Amino acid sequence: MSPAVTPEELVDVAVIGAGSVGSMALWHLSKVPGLSVLGIEQYGRAHGLGSFAGESRLFRMAYKEGELYLPLLTDARRQWLELEKEADTQIMLQVGALSIGTETQPEMIATRGTIDTFGLPHRYLDTEELRKGFPQHDVHNGDVGILDPCGAGLRPEVAVLSALRLAEANGVRMLYRSAVETVEPGDNGVTIRTARDVVRARTAIVTTGSWATDLLPGVRDLVHVQRLALSWFMPTDISRYLPDQFPVFMRDIGDVHFFGAPSLDGYSVKVSPGHLDLPTAPTLAELPDLPNDFAPRLAAQVTDFFPDMNPEPVRLTAHHEMFTADRVPIVDRDSTGSVVAVAGLSGHGFKLAPTFGRIARDLAVDGTSELCPREFTLAAHQERAALRPWRGGQSQHIS
Ligand SMILES: Cc1cc2nc3c(=O)[nH]c(=O)nc-3n(C[C@H](O)[C@H](O)[C@H](O)COP(=O)(O)OP(=O)(O)OC[C@H]3O[C@@H](n4cnc5c(N)ncnc54)[C@H](O)[C@@H]3O)c2cc1C
Numbered sequence: 001m002s003p004a005v006t007p008e009e010l011v012d013v014a015v016i017g018a019g020s021v022g023s024m025a026l027w028h029l030s031k032v033p034g035l036s037v038l039g040i041e042q043y044g045r046a047h048g049l050g051s052f053a054g055e056s057r058l059f060r061m062a063y064k065e066g067e068l069y070l071p072l073l074t075d076a077r078r079q080w081l082e083l084e085k086e087a088d089t090q091i092m093l094q095v096g097a098l099s100i101g102t103e104t105q106p107e108m109i110a111t112r113g114t115i116d117t118f119g120l121p122h123r124y125l126d127t128e129e130l131r132k133g134f135p136q137h138d139v140h141n142g143d144v145g146i147l148d149p150c151g152a153g154l155r156p157e158v159a160v161l162s163a164l165r166l167a168e169a170n171g172v173r174m175l176y177r178s179a180v181e182t183v184e185p186g187d188n189g190v191t192i193r194t195a196r197d198v199v200r201a202r203t204a205i206v207t208t209g210s211w212a213t214d215l216l217p218g219v220r221d222l223v224h225v226q227r228l229a230l231s232w233f234m235p236t237d238i239s240r241y242l243p244d245q246f247p248v249f250m251r252d253i254g255d256v257h258f259f260g261a262p263s264l265d266g267y268s269v270k271v272s273p274g275h276l277d278l279p280t281a282p283t284l285a286e287l288p289d290l291p292n293d294f295a296p297r298l299a300a301q302v303t304d305f306f307p308d309m310n311p312e313p314v315r316l317t318a319h320h321e322m323f324t325a326d327r328v329p330i331v332d333r334d335s336t337g338s339v340v341a342v343a344g345l346s347g348h349g350f351k352l353a354p355t356f357g358r359i360a361r362d363l364a365v366d367g368t369s370e371l372c373p374r375e376f377t378l379a380a381h382q383e384r385a386a387l388r389p390w391r392g393g394q395s396q397h398i399s
Contacts, residue, residue: 005173007198011036013364014192014201016180016215017208018164019050020156020350021342024357025205025364027083027163030170032365037172038199039164040192042179042211046161051209051321053157054230056261056270057350058248058399060097061150062120064110065327065348068373070118072355075371077150079354080159087162090155095262096247097151098134102142107252111146123147136240137251138307153248153261156350163354175199180208183215185336203364205340207356210284210320212343219330222381223344225287227278228319228398231298232268233309241269250399251305258305259399268314271306273298274347274397280323290318321347321398326384331356331376333363340364341378347398 005011013029015022018041029037043049061077063069080092101108115122125133125145134145168174178194183204192199206215210225235241246262246269257274276297279288299311324330327346334341340363342356349356355371362369374380 005038005175005197005199007200009200010189011038011199011201013203013205014038014040014190014199015205015207016040016183016192017042017206017211018045018174019160019207019209020052020353021345021356021360022205022207023160023163023167024079024354025207025360026167026172026357027354028358028361029364030167030172032361035365037167038201039167039172039174040178040180040194040199041174041176044176045164045174046157048157051319051345052160052350054317054319055155055157055264056248057154057156058097058250058259058261059092059152059154059351060148062097062099062111062115062122062146062148064107064114066110066114067117068328068375069352070114072352072371075358076352076355079358080154083159083162083166083354086166089158089162091159091162093153093155093243093262095151095153095243097148098247098249099146099148099252100130100137100139100143100249101252103144105252107250107257108144108146111148115146121149123149134246136235136246136306137249138305140253147247151248153243154350155264159353180215183339185334185338190338203338203340205342205360205364207342207360209343209345210322212322212341213283216341216343218334218378219341219343220282222330222378222385223322223324224280224282225284225320225322226280226347227287227290228321228347229276229278229290229294229298230270230272230315230317230319231313232270232315233302233306233311234268234314235306235310236308238263238267238269256301257397258302269309271302271309273301274399284320287320321345323347324381325388328375328381329356330378330381331359331363331372332378333367337367
């Protein structure tokens with residue numbers, strides 16, 4: 001059990017929310033000599049209720065979202081390997097990432113553009129090469145493939161647990177099962193209140209994911225939350241879908257976006273939809289569950305891409321994520337300098353979690369981070385919102 005914190009004590013940095021980004025920020029902060037660090041999490045250590053839940057996440061280097069992310073992805077890849085080494089646990093499955101679509105599909109054009117601009121390692125596959133190399137997919141006439149050899153599958157729960165264990169071993173104190181109710185910036189840092197404790201900190205890092213609107217009024221007009229689903233299906237021959245043969249994948253046909261990962265349990269394969277118009281809401285508390293007809297709608301489409309899958313999802317889980325209008329994350333320090341916010345990771349943030357954690361550490365400790373582009377700041381988000389007003393409510397792609 002962590003030692004208690006008293007209201008008289010002033011900790012250097014408190015991290016609120018020990019999920020994807022919070023756990024990584026705590027891991028990075030735990031390596032700064034002489035810094036007192038406290039983590040506060042509403043649930044237990046590496047629970048199943050955050051946006052990181054669901055067995056696997058995609059890591060991609062050939063990023064269709066564009067050049068803004070390339071320095072971050074390069075850093076993140078390094079950090080994932082470092083975390084694996086320190087934790088002595090496999091977190092990143094280096095299986096490559098395969099994109100499938102027609103040559104004119106916007107996602108394929110954008111992925112190709114990033115590869116060509118940055119000279120990234122890749123393999124382009126024509127229809128026949130794709131059919132031969134990856135017979136698990138039902139390749140339609142006109143489909144081509146892009147293999148990103150630096151792509152990977154990440155194990156999110158293992159990653160969060162590893163980062164927290166390392167942080168705690170390095171001396172970070174944690175308050176688990178403590179929901180923060182208020183964060184009040186003052187003259188000399190911030191006062192953080194839970195139902196049980198009052199914590200004073202020089203700086204608070206708020207990484208509360210889909211709950212961000214509860215503690216960060218400044219983000220409320222810039223985000224919405226969305227219901228997302230993950231699904232797993234059973235193929236006839238599971239041996240073809242194990243990590244040694246089956247890269248993580250994304251498949252785009254018009255507005256249809258499927259993504260998935262190799263079998264990690266030995267009987268099912270993750271094939272999940274990133275479309276199908278799922279509910280959105282201004283806050284997590286208002287977010288409706290998956291619609292009742294979701295499983296049959298999903299099953300009807302899966303057989304188009306994987307004819308040998310039993311069309312009934314053997315696992316179907318409901319998740320949530322906070323989005324910004326243009327899917328660019330919010331990472332910033334407020335005007336008092338005592339609150340650092342990371343929010344709105346928009347369905348593609350897990351792969352960058354160790355880098356967001358590092359940026360949050362730098363903003364909290366040094367006041368600045370060379371890795372953080374201006375596009376991520378609240379001011380930049382507000383400027384873009386003024387130019388292109390957004391009502392939210394539109395379901396968006398993930399992975
Ligand atoms: C289904 C799905 C698939 C995805 N696929 C991919 C993918 O393939 N690749 C990719 O890169 N990204 C993907 N993403 C996105 C990625 O998982 C998220 O962007 C990321 O996990 C968000 O991290 P976070 O730290 O903001 O939130 P979380 O990981 O949810 O962490 C927030 C933490 O804050 C805690 N908390 C909240 N409020 C309080 C409070 N008041 N007091 C104390 N603690 C609090 C929560 O309990 C939680 O632990 C996917 C997301 C989903 C949902």
